[in-house]
Amino acid sequence: MLNQRRGDGSLRHLITLEGLPRAELDALLDHAQRYVCALGARPPMNRALAGVTLGNLFTEPSTRTRVSFELAARRLGAEVINLEVQLSSRAKGETMLDTIHTLESLHFDGFVIRDSEPGVVAHVAAHVAPHVSVFSAGEAHLSHPTQGLLDALTVRQHKGVRFDSLSIAIVGDIKHSRVARSAYDVFTGLGVGELRLIAPPALMPANGEFPDGRRFTTPEQGLRGADVVMMLRIQKERMAQAEIPDGEQYFARYGLTAPRLRLAKPDAIVMHPQPMNRGIEIDSEVADGPQSVIRDQVRNGVAVRMAVLESVLRPRPVRA
Amino acid sequence: MLNQRRGDGSLRHLITLEGLPRAELDALLDHAQRYVCALGARPPMNRALAGVTLGNLFTEPSTRTRVSFELAARRLGAEVINLEVQLSSRAKGETMLDTIHTLESLHFDGFVIRDSEPGVVAHVAAHVAPHVSVFSAGEAHLSHPTQGLLDALTVRQHKGVRFDSLSIAIVGDIKHSRVARSAYDVFTGLGVGELRLIAPPALMPANGEFPDGRRFTTPEQGLRGADVVMMLRIQKERMAQAEIPDGEQYFARYGLTAPRLRLAKPDAIVMHPQPMNRGIEIDSEVADGPQSVIRDQVRNGVAVRMAVLESVLRPRPVRA
Amino acid sequence: MLNQRRGDGSLRHLITLEGLPRAELDALLDHAQRYVCALGARPPMNRALAGVTLGNLFTEPSTRTRVSFELAARRLGAEVINLEVQLSSRAKGETMLDTIHTLESLHFDGFVIRDSEPGVVAHVAAHVAPHVSVFSAGEAHLSHPTQGLLDALTVRQHKGVRFDSLSIAIVGDIKHSRVARSAYDVFTGLGVGELRLIAPPALMPANGEFPDGRRFTTPEQGLRGADVVMMLRIQKERMAQAEIPDGEQYFARYGLTAPRLRLAKPDAIVMHPQPMNRGIEIDSEVADGPQSVIRDQVRNGVAVRMAVLESVLRPRPVRA
Numbered sequence: 025m026l027n028q029r030r031g032d033g034s035l036r037h038l039i040t041l042e043g044l045p046r047a048e049l050d051a052l053l054d055h056a057q058r059y060v061c062a063l064g065a066r067p068p069m070n071r072a073l074a075g076v077t078l079g080n081l082f083t084e085p086s087t088r089t090r091v092s093f094e095l096a097a098r099r100l101g102a103e104v105i106n107l108e109v110q111l112s113s114r115a116k117g118e119t120m121l122d123t124i125h126t127l128e129s130l131h132f133d134g135f136v137i138r139d140s141e142p143g144v145v146a147h148v149a150a151h152v153a154p155h156v157s158v159f160s161a162g163e164a165h166l167s168h169p170t171q172g173l174l175d176a177l178t179v180r181q182h183k184g185v186r187f188d189s190l191s192i193a194i195v196g197d198i199k200h201s202r203v204a205r206s207a208y209d210v211f212t213g214l215g216v217g218e219l220r221l222i223a224p225p226a227l228m229p230a231n232g233e234f235p236d237g238r239r240f241t242t243p244e245q246g247l248r249g250a251d252v253v254m255m256l257r258i259q260k261e262r263m264a265q266a267e268i269p270d271g272e273q274y275f276a277r278y279g280l281t282a283p284r285l286r287l288a289k290p291d292a293i294v295m296h297p298q299p300m301n302r303g304i305e306i307d308s309e310v311a312d313g314p315q316s317v318i319r320d321q322v323r324n325g326v327a328v329r330m331a332v333l334e335s336v337l338r339p340r341p342v343r344a
Numbered sequence: 345m346l347n348q349r350r351g352d353g354s355l356r357h358l359i360t361l362e363g364l365p366r367a368e369l370d371a372l373l374d375h376a377q378r379y380v381c382a383l384g385a386r387p388p389m390n391r392a393l394a395g396v397t398l399g400n401l402f403t404e405p406s407t408r409t410r411v412s413f414e415l416a417a418r419r420l421g422a423e424v425i426n427l428e429v430q431l432s433s434r435a436k437g438e439t440m441l442d443t444i445h446t447l448e449s450l451h452f453d454g455f456v457i458r459d460s461e462p463g464v465v466a467h468v469a470a471h472v473a474p475h476v477s478v479f480s481a482g483e484a485h486l487s488h489p490t491q492g493l494l495d496a497l498t499v500r501q502h503k504g505v506r507f508d509s510l511s512i513a514i515v516g517d518i519k520h521s522r523v524a525r526s527a528y529d530v531f532t533g534l535g536v537g538e539l540r541l542i543a544p545p546a547l548m549p550a551n552g553e554f555p556d557g558r559r560f561t562t563p564e565q566g567l568r569g570a571d572v573v574m575m576l577r578i579q580k581e582r583m584a585q586a587e588i589p590d591g592e593q594y595f596a597r598y599g600l601t602a603p604r605l606r607l608a609k610p611d612a613i614v615m616h617p618q619p620m621n622r623g624i625e626i627d628s629e630v631a632d633g634p635q636s637v638i639r640d641q642v643r644n645g646v647a648v649r650m651a652v653l654e655s656v657l658r659p660r661p662v663r664a
Numbered sequence: 665m666l667n668q669r670r671g672d673g674s675l676r677h678l679i680t681l682e683g684l685p686r687a688e689l690d691a692l693l694d695h696a697q698r699y700v701c702a703l704g705a706r707p708p709m710n711r712a713l714a715g716v717t718l719g720n721l722f723t724e725p726s727t728r729t730r731v732s733f734e735l736a737a738r739r740l741g742a743e744v745i746n747l748e749v750q751l752s753s754r755a756k757g758e759t760m761l762d763t764i765h766t767l768e769s770l771h772f773d774g775f776v777i778r779d780s781e782p783g784v785v786a787h788v789a790a791h792v793a794p795h796v797s798v799f800s801a802g803e804a805h806l807s808h809p810t811q812g813l814l815d816a817l818t819v820r821q822h823k824g825v826r827f828d829s830l831s832i833a834i835v836g837d838i839k840h841s842r843v844a845r846s847a848y849d850v851f852t853g854l855g856v857g858e859l860r861l862i863a864p865p866a867l868m869p870a871n872g873e874f875p876d877g878r879r880f881t882t883p884e885q886g887l888r889g890a891d892v893v894m895m896l897r898i899q900k901e902r903m904a905q906a907e908i909p910d911g912e913q914y915f916a917r918y919g920l921t922a923p924r925l926r927l928a929k930p931d932a933i934v935m936h937p938q939p940m941n942r943g944i945e946i947d948s949e950v951a952d953g954p955q956s957v958i959r960d961q962v963r964n965g966v967a968v969r970m971a972v973l974e975s976v977l978r979p980r981p982v983r984a
Contacts, residue, residue, distance in 0.1 A: 063451055077735065087429050088446055095397065095450055098423055103738055109727050122940055126728055129962035130735055131703055300442055322449035383771055407749050408766055415717065415770055418743055620762055642769035 026146040034339035037149045037158045038332055041169045041209035049213050050185070052331050053177050059327035060177070071101035072334050079127060080106045082138045082161065088298065088322065089161045089170070093136045096329035105132075120144070121151055128153050134337060138162040157336050165200045165262055170332055171297060172206030174324040176214060178317055179252055181324075182293050187211065191218040193246050193288070196256035196278060196305050197227045198234070200263060203297045204256055208234050222246035224278065226267055243278060247287040254295040255280050255306050271304045281307045285315065293317045346466040354659035357469045357478045358652055361489045361529035369533050370505070372651050373497050379647035380497070391421035392654050399447060400426045402458045402481065408618065408642065409481045409490070413456045416649035425452075440464070441471055448473050454657060458482040477656050485520045485582055490652055491617060492526030494644040496534060498637055499572055501644075502613045507531065511538040513566050513608070516576035516598060516625050517547045518554070520583060523617045524576055528554050542566035544598065546587055563598060567607040574615040575600050575626050591624045601627045605635065613637045666786040674979035677789045677798045678972055681809045681849035689853050690825070692971050693817050699967035700817070711741035712974050719767060720746045722778045722801065728938065728962065729801045729810070733776045736969035745772075760784070761791055768793050774977060778802040797976050805840045805902055810972055811937060812846030814964040816854060818957055819892055821964075822933050827851065831858040833886055833928070836896035836918060836945050837867045838874070840903060843937045844896055848874050862886035864918065866907055883918060887927040894935040895920050895946050911944045921947045925955065933957045 028037040041049070062069060078097050082090050094104045109123055127135065134157040137145045142164040149158035162168045183190055192211055198204045198221055211219055221228065221237040228239060240246030247253060260268050285294065294306075294316045302308050311318060348357040361369070382389060398417050402410050414424045429443055447455065454477040457465045462484040469478035482488045503510055512531055518524045518541050531539055541548065541557040548559060560566030567573060580588055605614065614626075614636045622628050631638060668677040681689070702709060718737050722730050734744045749763055767775065774797040777785045782804040789798035802808045823830055832851055838844045838861050851859055861868065861877040868879060880886030887893060900908050925934065934946075934956045942948050951958060 077738075079731075085428075087427060088450075091399075091425060091427060091447075091450055094425060098397075105731060105734060107727060107731060108725075119940075119942060122938065122942075125959055126938060126962050129959050129965075130728075130731055131963075131966060298442065298446060300439075302439060302442075319445055319449050322446050323451075325449075326451060405748075407747060408770075411719075411745060411747060411767075411770055414745060418717075618762065618766060620759075622759060622762075639765055639769050642766050643771075645769075646771060 026150055028149065030339070032339075035336050037160075038169050038336060039146050039149055039158065039160045039163070040167045041172045041206050041213060042167075044209075044213055046213055046215060049173075049176070049210060052173060052328075052335060053180060055331035055335060056173065056177050056324065056328040057181075059330045060181075060324060063323075063327060069099045069330070072338055073097065073100035073102035076100075076102040076133045076337055077131065078102055078104050078134045078136060078333075079130075079132045080104060080136050081109055082106075082136075083109075084138050084140045084162065086138055086161065088325070089138065090136075092322075092325040093159070093161060093170075093329050093333075096326050096333055099326070100330055100334060102133075102333070120147065124148050124151050128156055132156065134159060134333075136161050140164055142166055159332065159336070162202055165202050165259075166205055167209075168202040168206045169209075170325070170329055171203050172210040173332065174321055174328040175203075175207050175254065175295060175297075176210045177324045177328055178295060178321050179211075179293070181320065182317060183251055187214040187216045189217050190251045191220065191249060192216055192252040192254065193220040193222055193250040194237075194254045194256065195222040195243060195246070195280065197258050197263075198223045198256065199227045199229045200259040201256045204229075204254075205233075207254060208237065212236055220246045220250065222278075224269070224274075226269075243280070243284050244287065247284060250288040250292055252293055252295065253280065253285065253288050257297060257299065258301055258305055271301075275304050275307075279303070279305055279307060280310050282309050282313070285310055291315075295321060298322065346470055348469065350659070355656050357480075358489050358656060359466050359469055359478065359480045359483070360487045361492045361526050361533060362487075364529075364533055366533055366535060369493075369496070369530060372493060372648075372655060373500060375651035375655060376493065376497050376644065376648040377501075379650045380501075380644060383643075383647060389419045389650070392658055393417065393420035393422035396420075396422040396453045396657055397451065398422055398424050398653075399450075399452045399455045400424060401429055401455055402426075403429075404458050404460045404482070406458055406481065408645070409458065410456075412642075412645040413479070413481060413490075413649050413653075416646050416653055419646070420650055420654060422453075422653070440467065444468050444471050448476055452476065454479060454653075456481050460484055462486055479652065479656070482522055485522050485579075486525060487529075488522040488526045489529075490645070490649055491523050492530040493652065494641055494648040495523075495527050495574065495615060495617075496530045497644045497648055498615060498641050499531075499613070501640065502637055503571055507534040507536045509537055510571045511540065511569060512536055512572040512574065513540040513542055513570040514557075514574045514576065515542040515563060515566070515600065517578050517583075518543045518576065519547045519549045520579040521576045524549075524574075525553075527574060528557065532556055540566045540570065542598075544589070544594075546589075563600070563604050564607065567604060570608040570612055572613055572615065573600065573605065573608050575620075577617060577619065578621055578625055591621075595624050595627075599623070599625055599627060600630050602629050602633070605630055611635075615641060618642065666790055668789065670979070675976050677800075678809050678976060679786050679789055679798065679800050679803075680807045681812045681846055681853060682807075684849075684853055686853055686855060689813075689816070689850060692813060692968075692975060693820060695971035695975060696813065696817050696964065696968040697821075699970045700821075700964060703963075703967060709739045709970070712978055713737065713740035713742035716740075716742040716773045716977055717771065718742055718744050718973075719770075719772045719775045720744060721749055721775055722746075723749075724778050724780045724802065726778055726801065728965070729778065730776075732962075732965040733799070733801060733810075733969050733973075736966050736973055739966070740970055740974060742773075742973070760787065764788050764791050768796055772796065774799060774973075776801050780804055782806055799972065799976070802842055805842050805899075806845055807849075808842040808846045809849075810965070810969055811843050812850040813972065814961055814968040815843075815847050815894065815935060815937075816850045817964045817968055818935060818961050819851075819933070821960065822957060823891055827854040827856045829857050830891045831860065831889060832856055832892040832894065833860040833862055833890040834877075834894045834896065835862040835883060835886070835920065837898050837903075838863045838896065839867045839869045840899040841896045844869075844894075845873075847894060848877065852876055860886045860890065862918075864909070864914075866909075883920070883924050884927065887924060890928040890932055892933055892935065893920065893925065893928050897937060897939065898941055898945055911941075915944050915947075919943070919945055919947060920950050922949050922953070925950055931955075935961060938962065
């Protein structure tokens with residue numbers, strides 16, 4: 025596995041949240057929280073990344089994440105250039121490494137990469153010049169670290185910093201979800217009290233994955249007493265044809281409705297990474313209801329990405 | 345209908361020119377004219393919109409208008425991000441409102457929207473947060489307010505501010521034209537002396553529309569003595585198959601040729617919103633001739649959009 | 665042929681390197697070399713082009729060249745807007761000249777144009793307003809002037825300024841290569857000692873072209889004693905079906921392998937404009953080997969384009 029740190033221990037890339045110590049996660053979230061508070065302010069927040077040029081490499085469609093990274097970078101004074109480049113082995117006539125070295129020779133300081141092929145992000149990170157950083161904006165079904173951080177920040181804003189007292193339920197298509205995997209990494213990293221996985225058997229991840237998660241096959245069992253209910257999007261684009269559930273049936277058995285939500289704690293919050301399939305994984309009454317913090321999640325995305333970009337590209341000395 | 349004003353009476357959005365009082369139209373045109381005069385100057389005009397981030401949402405192709413808004417925003421120091429988002433009911437997997445709220449949570453200050461579906465622009469404007477403004481860059485066949493303003497500015501530059509002494513003829517596919525509808529709004533708002541509509545019966549708007557326009561079915565009748573001849577583009581993309589006129593026949597009966605133009609006043613100006621179908625609605629001899637002010641229209645587009653962006657996003661106190 | 669100079673003799677456009685005097689080529693390369701040396705430095709290099717707005721018009725796909733121009737412009741403080749415009753006769757519903765005049769009316773200071781149709785770049789340059797400059801970013805199979813300059817800069821960095829003592833071999837699909845044509849222009853302009861063209865008969869240019877080149881049909885003959893070996897990409901997209909060589913056969917007879925490279929001087933450098941077809945025109949052992957300067961070429965691209973943009977848009981007085 026790729027070492028995402030520099031020799032001095034600071035983060036050089038952000039490819040995964042797996043293994044990040046609690047203190048480092050807390051520091052990133054504190055950093056992001058300061059930007060959340062300041063984000064209403066105009067003009068540009070600061071010029072911490074003046075002179076920095078980032079390249080956006082999105083080979084899967086994305087508006088939310090791409091724009092959020094772009095806004096974050098610009099609010100710190102960086103330039104962002106959208107690159108329409110095929111990175112993966114699907115690219116013809118040019119190997120991926122040639123492309124990487126070409127991009128590197130163009131004097132980019134970092135790349136923000138989303139790719140549907142496992143390993144592409146780390147492969148790029150392993151081969152760029154020492155001064156170049158790589159930021160994952162979503163890798164296959166495996167990892168989406170800035171989403172994990174913004175989810176954690178949202179929980180913290182509503183439930184406080186004591187994750188050990190929290191019970192968090194992740195519901196839905198966990199098997200195909202990079203959001204779930206990064207949520208697992210960050211919540212266990214922050215010492216969550218209990219992490220529940222609620223999914224139909226066909227959408228439950230393999231047994232070796234999510235080792236500290238408690239598995240439930242019905243929301244009726246899994247939602248009881250939860251502090252946080254994190255719904256996942258049905259990822260039809262990552263499913264084999266036979267796996268795609270019937271929307272109505274799925275909603276009947278797993279969709280988050282108001283009655284089901286009442287199984288959780290009365291002050292439980294409802295999250296969803298968006299875009300939502302309303303009427304399939306979540307009922308509009310819940311999505312737009314008072315317990316929903318779904319819009320906060322998006323809002324936190326810019327602040328989290330500012331914190332990540334600044335921490336990685338302008339690291340402060342690491343104390344032992 | 346959407347109220348496009350703030351509580352204090354200032355413009356919060358620009359969705360339509362309908363109902364804008366003459367004083368307000370004049371003020372916008374005066375504002376734009378100051379930018380026309382200064383536009384040769386480098387570097388960036390001013391920093392009135394420093395710290396502002398605009399999102400471009402164009403779900404119909406457009407170069408002229410999109411680039412013109414982008415240049416206008418940047419010349420005022422704003423950031424512009426092109427969003428590739430499906431806003432309308434055609435979008436799958438995400439309802440339009442979810443998209444709007446997502447974009448809003450990303451801390452945009454305004455959206456510039458072009459859409460082929462009636463009502464989408466106003467729908468967005470009705471649902472964004474109070475601090476967010478929406479600018480129409482063309483809505484279906486209904487409205488194109490900044491085009492209307494740049495057309496009015498062009499007329500004013502050549503014919504002066506006394507619209508009550510002018511006879512303006514709009515010629516062609518009026519039925520499908522948002523340009524014609526916004527021209528009607530702005531010219532009647534400015535107190536135009538006479539507004540003529542010249543179109544074959546199949547391309548004439550319904551009877552309730554354009555109430556103050558005089559209708560003519562041939563240019564021979566309608567062009568006599570006109571001060572301004574505004575040609576429209578044949579909008580094949582908005583016509584049913586049966587409506588599309590034969591190009592040659594159309595040109596023979598409605599195309600603006602030099603002999604036809606001689607029916608208007610000797611100093612009449614010729615306008616066209618572009619792109620032109622040369623040899624269909626207009627002859628090149630006229631399009632490139634001395635009475636043509638078509639290039640002025642494009643040039644005025646940047647200045648008008650600067651004035652609109654600044655007036656809406658940095659409103660001055662409104663006096664009663 | 666288009667005169668790409670202003671009345672005072674300074675370069676107004678850069679469409680071709682043909683006929684540029686040696687002193688002018690040297691000055692451009694000196695200028696670029698200063699940027700190569702400074703390019704590590706942050707923040708933005710200087711603000712020489714503050715207030716300038718460039719439009720990118722790429723009607724053929726390009727990442728390397730488009731991004732390289734964009735980075736170059738931004739490092740000089742200019743704005744760059746990507747225009748999705750069809751310039752050529754393929755465009756429907758709007759003639760090319762209308763498009764050009766529209767773009768001009770939007771107050772651009774220059775256009776960077778790539779087009780697969782011969783003559784389009786010069787046609788635009790011939791019709792824009794006097795204050796607007798046009799930069800070719802690749803024209804059909806004819807010309808790619810900034811590539812020629814970056815190739816010359818790369819040679820100079822490794823072989824010094826005395827081109828009259830050098831033997832440069834261009835190998836491969838010369839017939840379809842704009843890279844080869846601009847290389848020919850710049851190397852002969854710099855007084856190269858010997859220029860060799862090595863290609864199979866089917867990929868050799870017509871007899872009237874490359875008049876000062878020595879033609880060879882095998883690398884075994886042509887590579888002996890060369891100082892510079894410039895490999896070309898097989899341009900399948902520009903070939904008729906019957907012309908496309910079999911990859912394996914081509915590699916066997918023309919691919920640059922380590923044994924073939926040993927025919928050249930021991931310190932010969934290997935160049936390739938990228939993207940490479942590894943295993944067709946070049947072996948990975950050579951592409952990644954110690955004599956390869958392929959990455960230097962990309963790196964030089966930003967500096968060369970900074971020099972070109974600045975020289976054309978901010979010309980200094982020309983002395984007689």
